[in-house]
Amino acid sequence: MHVLFEPGLLSSGPVRTAAALGAVVAIVSAVVGVFTVVRSQSFAGHALTDVATTGGAGATLVGVSPLAGFLGGSVIGAGAMDAIGVQRVRSRDLATGIVLGAATGLSALFLYLETTRSATTGVTQQILFGSIFTVDPSTVPVVAVLGAATLLVIAAIRRPLTLSSVSSEVASATGISVRGIGLAFMVALAVSVGLTSIAIGSILSTALLIGPAATAIRLTRTMRASVLLACALGVATTWLGILLAYDSFYWDASSQGLPVSFFIVSITFAGYLVTGIPAVRRRVELRWRRGGTVRARTSAPIAAGG
């Protein structure tokens, strides 16, 4: 038992805060993430972490609460992406890229103004990587309330959202406003990403949004099952990551430990790769049966089950 649970793990304040916050954030990210993956909006989901960070940097500069900055930046960014055309397949990447480019330019300015004022670059690293262990316990309730609000919005629009994510033609034929639902989802995504990127940093925000959801979608057949499995995977990964990061301080007397983001992301990435193996095997078998000479190009849709 001592091998896995180093002394003091469960009585440590920062660890408990991290575990509680991590669970909340993992669940919100997983639910929003399943729809993000199905709608092919991973780029927007990731770019909004950078846009939220710009908002956070701006807020620090003018003395507003960083949380308001992160959420404000993220929601404004999502609105701009929607205006340029993130809902259309052709301009989806472009809309995200334009907003991301402009936001990072603003970031450069804010950070420059900040460093000329306080002569520190530590803020860059803090904003980029965040750390789940240095979270102030008082942010947990705020994150929980806003996260719950996001989940309620998703729950309220889940039927039209699912239908319009799977087939926008069918959805609009049944009288659903695909555009309106898409915008509502972008705002929910923005709030979720703004929240998670201030709580756990932008790397983990994207990892927990996309990783558990993509893995769950590979393993399940219905939206409901995907969402439930994604939540379970997200929470399990986060807790395992926290455990390993805590343990890593003890692996080597001279070691400074490894960051929690490294463990959580590695587990997530490994999970995604391993669950892709059956599809690869099917492809190889198919090619084998065809005599090994024919390129298995037509089998791509079967293999793309993820």
Place this chain on the structure above:
Amino acid sequence: MFSGFMANAWEVATIVAVVAGVVGFFVVLRGSAFPAHAIPNGAFAGAAGASLIGVNPLIGLGVFSLLAALGIGTLGRRGRADVATALALVFMLALGAAFLSQSTQYEPQIFSLLFGEILGVSSSEILPVLVLGIASVLAVAVLYRRLLVTAVIPDVAASRGISPHAVEMAFLVVVALATTMTVPVVGALLIFSLMIGPPAAARCLTDRPGIALAGSVAIALATIWASIAISYVSNWPVGFFVGTFSAAAYGIARGLVACRAAGNRRAAARASFSVA
């Protein structure tokens, strides 16, 4: 403004803008904005790792951007491309965070890798940028037709026996090449802005690929020259001006197209009115 260290900045900026205009044209055309963001950002983990083990950061940057390109291309072929890109990116960033946690002296360098220090370019840095720049433009020239055909008319490409996957892999390697050369001098964020805004603006204005490509280079050059000049006068960071001007170029192009469309509609309405 054009002497001493500023001369270096103008030279490097010109090379970078030409490469960004050419490579960015295909980034926009092929919908590869996410890999174009992920490769340079993920590659900085390589620089962090290299400095940890005492190797030249440029080598780490090159190796990681190449690995990122190949990884994204391979994983994206089977699963959803955007999911593969996102996960590869966060994996490399987390690796970077792990490297950084083991070293204590790297921090200021992150700032310069992300945001660049184009005004601090030394003369010895120009030659490698020029060589890699020429290499990536030449690679695009060789692949030009295949890049265009697989992006615009995939059916024709398939019937001619062009493998879309091989072309995509080659293109991602070109993106990796272009970013390795530019990240140390202008930063990962600046090169991304320059690869998206100007080509997107050029594409709005014309449907003809050759003209759009030339326009993309011209707008990229105008963007970075104006940014450096204004940054020199105002002391604000170059990255801020490149980011806003790139987005503004796209906004203006969209505005022009909308005006032209409205003008055409009005002319058509007037014509039909006079006929009636």
